[in-house]
Amino acid sequence: MEVDDQKSNVKKVFLVLSGKGGVGKSSVTTQLAFALYEKGFKVGVLDVDLCGPSIPKMFNLENGIINQSETGWIPVYYDNEQRLGVISIGFLLNSKSDAVIWRGPKKNSMIKKFMTDICWGDLDYLLIDTPPGTSDEHLAVMENIKTSNYCNYSAILVTTPQNLSVNDVRREITFCRKVGIPITGIIENMSGFTCPHCKDCTYLFTKQGGKILADNSNCNFLGAIPIDPNLTQCIETGQEFLATLKDSPCYTNIKEVVDKIIE
Numbered sequence: 001m002e003v004d005d006q007k008s009n010v011k012k013v014f015l016v017l018s019g020k021g022g023v024g025k026s027s028v029t030t031q032l033a034f035a036l037y038e039k040g041f042k043v044g045v046l047d048v049d050l051c052g053p054s055i056p057k058m059f060n061l062e063n064g065i066i067n068q069s070e071t072g073w074i075p076v077y078y079d080n081e082q083r084l085g086v087i088s089i090g091f092l093l094n095s096k097s098d099a100v101i102w103r104g105p106k107k108n109s110m111i112k113k114f115m116t117d118i119c120w121g122d123l124d125y126l127l128i129d130t131p132p133g134t135s136d137e138h139l140a141v142m143e144n145i146k147t148s149n150y151c152n153y154s155a156i157l158v159t160t161p162q163n164l165s166v167n168d169v170r171r172e173i174t175f176c177r178k179v180g181i182p183i184t185g186i187i188e189n190m191s192g193f194t195c196p197h198c199k200d201c202t203y204l205f206t207k208q209g210g211k212i213l214a215d216n217s218n219c220n221f222l223g224a225i226p227i228d229p230n231l232t233q234c235i236e237t238g239q240e241f242l243a244t245l246k247d248s249p250c251y252t253n254i255k256e257v258v259d260k261i262i263e
Ligand SMILES: Nc1ncnc2c1ncn2[C@@H]1O[C@H](COP(=O)(O)OP(=O)(O)OP(=O)(O)O)[C@@H](O)[C@H]1O
Pocket: 018, 020, 021, 022, 023, 024, 025, 026, 027, 028, 049, 052, 054, 130, 131, 132, 189, 190, 191, 225, 226, 227, 228, 229, 231, 232, 233, 235, 236
């Protein structure tokens, strides 16, 4: 399949994956995108979670509309400079309570459209937020990524520290290796709770599951992001965490993760 080169020129694609739902994959995708944007990069976020699109709300773009140009769909932009664009099925639904109840082939054709028919323009980074697990959506992304002009791509895996989540990420590692997508590394999210007052960290779940998995599976460990009520608040209201809460315990951790993925 040929992609119109004028439509998009994407330097690097990160596929954000997790084994389980609710581990913070969309939150991490959003905050990484904001952090890259803060650094001056041109960033796109593609939400291929067709049944649970949470990305529009996390960017405070719930009323966004995808426009059609002669060459394809135009992303919804977060900023006037058009340096941070977002595509999600959430923009195509009539209401927040609309449900997407599609079988595989229909999902595949929507993802094919998302992967080949978006006018991203010149992007430094495209982050693809996926549903949990390894399902139709993941296979469709992989099929299309290989035949598109997105030649530089890799996966970022998100887990919480507990064994149940770590075990599922192990399956994601197998998936990546089977379909031939390089792994940039593993992020351990919800890694303890840092008290906003005394800054002490309490490990609510088990400790360092993501780090141990990274070591055991020869993957890079990109960093640990603690649970932070300020971060939840930013995610709920679609705010840029790094820009607004510089004294939060999560601040340095997210910055370190971003520096590693840029490397
Ligand atoms: N480090 C964190 N600190 C505080 N809250 C967090 C953190 N990470 C995620 N959350 C919160 O956890 C909830 C679930 O996060 P999110 O929707 O990103 O998970 P997900 O893995 O994308 O879920 P799904 O795959 O089911 O869509 C959200 O309400 C988010 O605000």
